[in-house]
Amino acid sequence: MNIASMRRPIIPPTPPRAPDNMSFFGRIAVIKRNMIATWGQRAYEEEVIQGRFLLHKSFILNQPDAIRHVLLSNYQNYTRTPAGIRMLRPVLGEGLLLAEGHAWTFQRRTLSPAFTPRATANLVPHMTAVLDETIAKLETRTNEPVDLREIMQRMTLEIAGRTMFSFGMDQHGPTLRNFVMEYGARLGRAHFLDMALPVSWPTPMDRARARFRKRWTQFVAMLIAERRAVGKKDGAPPRDLFDLMDEARDPETGKGFSDEQLVDEVATMILAGHETTATALFWALYLLALDPDTQEEVASETRGEHLDSMADIDRQKFTRAVVDETMRLYPPAFLVARAARDKDIVAGAEVSKGDIIMIAPWLLHRHEKLWDQPNAFIPKRFMSKEPPDRFAYLPFGAGPRVCIGAPFAQAESVLALARLIGAFRVELMDAAPVIPFGVVTTQPDHSPMFRITRR
Incomplete structure (x- = not known):
């Protein structure tokens, strides 16, 4: 894909690439700190890299046709790895993201009506209300240092709470954020035994994760109980995701979710919905602060727009x-x-x-055979008449297990970025480069300070 540009695009900082001959134990040591830093230059140039992990072969796939085969054509032959299950089960349980076989089919069919474009459109007023409040609070903090990463986390958590339960997260938000931070700081990092042992063999970290899960599920069950206490008028249309999920029935069997299943589904949607979107918005604001010209293009596109409906969101082509x-x-x-x-x-x-297949969007999205100027920030590549190969760009996965909440996340991200940049000019006050590291999601190594000024 060739990109024409009148000015030199920015290239944001990244971790140094690992030596291609890094030893097995050296790689394991780096994995605990930053999985992204374990890949060497070959991984950004070659289509398939074959290696070994203990008793099995391992493959890194950067070839779209091979990825299509694994994620679509023969997806039933591939399941999550023991390490993946260990990292996610304590917070997501047996929810949609981890379910397999008939359990996954039941959950996917049952949840699908709650995540249609029409259902997402009905939730936009919840998003706009939170954005109005966030912008009002930010107006009191212009020309002073602000931590936009924390603000994005609080904002998306509030959106998740209102779209899920129709109530704010003032009371419970700090507790939920503490759960997320606690897990990511320690329990969400892979250790050697997590990768080496079968899931049926508990590791020392698994015991700590089990204790975390007990506290976490009790907290989510309490949120559900509070929402049910509010109730819903008979015959009234669903007003939030919880109504849709609680009333959801498998179109083939007529079965709905048990209370235990509903806890896992709600946990999955809240965590997947708020943490990933908050992180994406932080990175977008960071990139726009590094690239003031692109930031001004976003502001220009939003000028004069109301931005309170899906139709308004769909018109923001450059922001998207x-x-x-x-x-x-x-x-x-x-x-x-x-x-x-x-x-x-x-x-x-x-x-x-038992062989391990690795499809790394971090590598795939920066692969030198698939992208022109792969490390540069060039939004207009996504406005080209030649879109990227469907299996070369996987922000939400692909195939039958593509993220069910992708339309919701995309609408929220575009709406939030358009509203925020339309209201404020964003600048970095921190000169230190922000380095991404991989722990469950692609996180910044620190939270830089920003300055915002009213447009």
Whole structure:
């Protein structure tokens, strides 16, 4: 894909690339700190890299046709790895993101009506109300240092609370954020035994994760109980995601979710919905602060727009391209790892049962054979008449297991970025480069201070 540009695009900072001959134990040590920093130059140039992990072969796939095979054509042959399950099950339980087989089919069919474009459109007023409040608070903090990462986390958490439960998160938001921060700081980091042992063999970290899960599920169950206490008028249309999920029924069996299942589904939607969107918005604001000219283009597009409906959101073509380019450079899920259930052929290579397939959007989105100027911030590449290959750009995954909440997340991200940049000029006050690191999602290594001024 060739990109024409009148000015030199910015290239945001990244971690140094690992030596291609890094030892196994050296790589394991780096994984604990930053998975992104374990990949060497070969991973950004070659289509398939084959290696070994303990008793099994491993493959890094950067070839769209091979990725299509694993995520779409033969997706049933590939399941989550033990490490992936260990990282996610304590916070997501057996919700949609981790379910397999018939359980996944039931959940996907049952939840799908809650995430249609029409259902998302009905939730936009919740988003705009929170954005109005956020902008009003920011107006009192112009020309002083502000931590926009924290503000984005609070804002998206508030949106998640209102779209899920129709009530604000003033009371419970700090507790929920503490859960997220606690897990990411310690329990969400992969250790050697997490990757080496079967899921049925508990590791020392698994015991700590189990204690965390007990406290976490009790908290989510309490939120559900509070929402149910408010009730819903008989015959009234659903007013939030909880109504839609609580009333959802499998179109084939007529079954709905048990209370235990509903806890896992709500936890999945709140966490996946607020943390990934907050991180994407932080990176977008960081990039626009580095690139004032692009920031002004976003502001120009939003000028005069009301931005309070899906139709308004859909008109923000350039802002959408900025969001898309942000998620190319900083994909929320930087790695998708799968274990083969049975033998297969992928990109001409023999795959055996238990072999590990790694599809890393971080690598794929910066691959030198797939993108022109892969490390540069060029939003207009997503306004080209030649869109990227569907399996070369995976911010929300692909295939049957593509993220069910993608339309919601995209609408929220575009709306929030358009409203914020339309209201404020954003500048960096912190000169230190912000380095991405991978722990569950693509996080910044620190929260820089920004200055905002009213337009």
